[in-house]
Amino acid sequence: MAARSPFPSFPRGWFVIGFSPDIAPGEVKTVHYFSQDIVLFRTASGVLSAVDRTCPHLGAHLGVGKVDGECLRCPYHAWGYDATGRCVDIPYAQKIPPKAAVRAWPLREVNGCILVWYCPRGEAPTWEPPVLEEDGWTANQVVRWELDGFVQDVAENTVDTAHLWPVHHVGPAEVLSLEQQGHSMHVLLRMTASGAPVEMPDETHEVELDVTVHGLGMVVSATQVLNADLRTRQRIYPVPITETRMAIFGVNNTRKMADPAYTKEIDDIFYRAFLADFPRDFPIWSTKTFVDRPVLAAGDGPIGKYRKWCRQFYDWPAEQAAAAPQAQPAPEGLIGRLTRVARRIRDLAQKPVGAPAGGSAHDPDEQELVAPKKRPGEGAVHVQAGRFPSVDSYFDTLEARFDRAAAGDLEAVFQWVLTGDKGRQHFVEIRGGQAQSKPGSHPEPTLTIEMSADDYLMMINGELNGARAFSTGRGKLRGPVRLAMKMQRLFPLERAV
Numbered sequence: 466m467a468a469r470s471p472f473p474s475f476p477r478g479w480f481v482i483g484f485s486p487d488i489a490p491g492e493v494k495t496v497h498y499f500s501q502d503i504v505l506f507r508t509a510s511g512v513l514s515a516v517d518r519t520c521p522h523l524g525a526h527l528g529v530g531k532v533d534g535e536c537l538r539c540p541y542h543a544w545g546y547d548a549t550g551r552c553v554d555i556p557y558a559q560k561i562p563p564k565a566a567v568r569a570w571p572l573r574e575v576n577g578c579i580l581v582w583y584c585p586r587g588e589a590p591t592w593e594p595p596v597l598e599e600d601g602w603t604a605n606q607v608v609r610w611e612l613d614g615f616v617q618d619v620a621e622n623t624v625d626t627a628h629l630w631p632v633h634h635v636g637p638a639e640v641l642s643l644e645q646q647g648h649s650m651h652v653l654l655r656m657t658a659s660g661a662p663v664e665m666p667d668e669t670h671e672v673e674l675d676v677t678v679h680g681l682g683m684v685v686s687a688t689q690v691l692n693a694d695l696r697t698r699q700r701i702y703p704v705p706i707t708e709t710r711m712a713i714f715g716v717n718n719t720r721k722m723a724d725p726a727y728t729k730e731i732d733d734i735f736y737r738a739f740l741a742d743f744p745r746d747f748p749i750w751s752t753k754t755f756v757d758r759p760v761l762a763a764g765d766g767p768i769g770k771y772r773k774w775c776r777q778f779y780d781w782p783a784e785q786a787a788a789a790p791q792a793q794p795a796p797e798g799l800i801g802r803l804t805r806v807a808r809r810i811r812d813l814a815q816k817p818v819g820a821p822a823g824g825s826a827h828d829p830d831e832q833e834l835v836a837p838k839k840r841p842g843e844g845a846v847h848v849q850a851g852r853f854p855s856v857d858s859y860f861d862t863l864e865a866r867f868d869r870a871a872a873g874d875l876e877a878v879f880q881w882v883l884t885g886d887k888g889r890q891h892f893v894e895i896r897g898g899q900a901q902s903k904p905g906s907h908p909e910p911t912l913t914i915e916m917s918a919d920d921y922l923m924m925i926n927g928e929l930n931g932a933r934a935f936s937t938g939r940g941k942l943r944g945p946v947r948l949a950m951k952m953q954r955l956f957p958l959e960r961a962v
């Protein structure tokens with residue numbers, strides 16, 4: 466292995482080497498993982514196969530060959546190999562030599578991904594990749610990254626809660642549970658996440674991450690935004706390219722909600738957030754040194770437990786296996802403990818009732834005290850301010866409440882379609898730093914809010930969670946969700962008084 470790699474082999478397990486739609490029937494493709502070329506081909510009937518590159522006859526690269534019906538023809542003398550790698554046809558010979566076969570990789574196509582089994586000893590799979598639920602979820606939105614680094618570092622992120630604030634700007638985070646069973650690990654995390662990555666800069670969300678790791682090639686992170694009833698799923702599949710370089714395949718899915726348009730909007734927002742937020746680790750992963758015996762502090766996540774679990778995937782020489790590297794939490798001395806307690810007391814004393822605790826944004830020791838914490842159930846859309854007696858009072862004050870600075874150069878038309886006994890239509894047009902509010906309907910609204918007038922009144926009075934109302938179909942949004950989220954800043958409710 467290269468000098469920088471601390472591992473004795475590539476890890477054993479299932480690894481994604483492509484997405485199913487990447488290779489159509491009749492196609493041949495060469496990919497490069499585990500420091501070798503792997504030839505993928507899909508037969509005319511659709512069977513996918515991954516074989517080693519070298520034809521056992523005279524060594525031609527099979528990736529230059531062609532699919533012929535159900536077999537792959539070598540480009541040199543046209544020997545034909547079936548999907549299992551066995552030679553089934555030599556155009557000029559009657560008898561096929563018994564050794565005429567190329568090694569086929571154990572392969573599965575699951576949830577739109579092509580997985581191969583890697584074992585440093587060439588042994589058969591000892592477990593099967595899980596099949597994730599697809600019913601009720603949006604189609605895969607995919608991405609592939611490539612960077613220097615080691616696959617083990619990717620899943621280590623799931624237990625490394627202390628990096629969440631400095632790298633991902635996520636507030637209080639804690640590991641609620643960690644279970645390891647054979648090749649699988651299950652981590653439950655709870656955190657307060659800024660809405661900025663999901664285009665809601667004014668919001669914070671209570672997020673629960675349910676992460677399942679299968680070997681080192683598969684991380685499935687189910688995200689539940691508790692205060693908005695949203696469920697999305699980010700699937701992260703790292704795979705070694707060489708000893709020091711890796712690819713990461715990523716997939717985003719969103720649990721379908723009552724309104725398909727709203728689902729699509731949310732799915733796109735979370736996909737864009739995944740594209741923007743996940744790579745924040747890349748400059749670190751691609752330059753860090755793997756510290757075999759890290760010095761850990763109280764407050765670090767269960768890194769040592771994770772690393773111990775990882776050892777099963779490598780082929781350790783016997784003497785190294787006995788001397789397993791262990792990450793030990795640094796024993797916290799009396800001074801450290803006293804400082805911590807003193808800090809807590811200071812923060813509690815300084816904290817006004819009902820206000821978020823303060824703390825240095827860059828002190829990982831205090832990271833759980835940094836971001837404002839809301840209780841689950843507190844909404845993303847509503848703000849509790851002065852009460853509105855009717856929706857009319859809300860509409861009547863729109864122009865007066867309009868915040869010109871917040872609008873900037875925004876040009877947009879907000880349309881309300883409120884139904885029920887007290888139903889009415891109303892719109893406000895924002896242009897040139899002015900807001901014009903009128904009853905009725907506009908021919909080309911940028912954003913339309915459909916809801917019963919009673920529900921809308923409850924929402925503006927903070928009695929109904931707007932995000933939840935829209936995700937459950939109780940209300941409908943037509944247009945960009947991020948514009949809806951901006952409404953609080955455009956028409957601050959507290960200006961109503």
Ligand code: FES
Pocket residue numbers: 520521522523524525539540541542543544
């Ligand atoms: S080298 Fe492949 S058939 Fe001869």
Ligand SMILES: [Fe+2]
Pocket residue numbers: 622628632633746
């Ligand atoms: Fe990270």
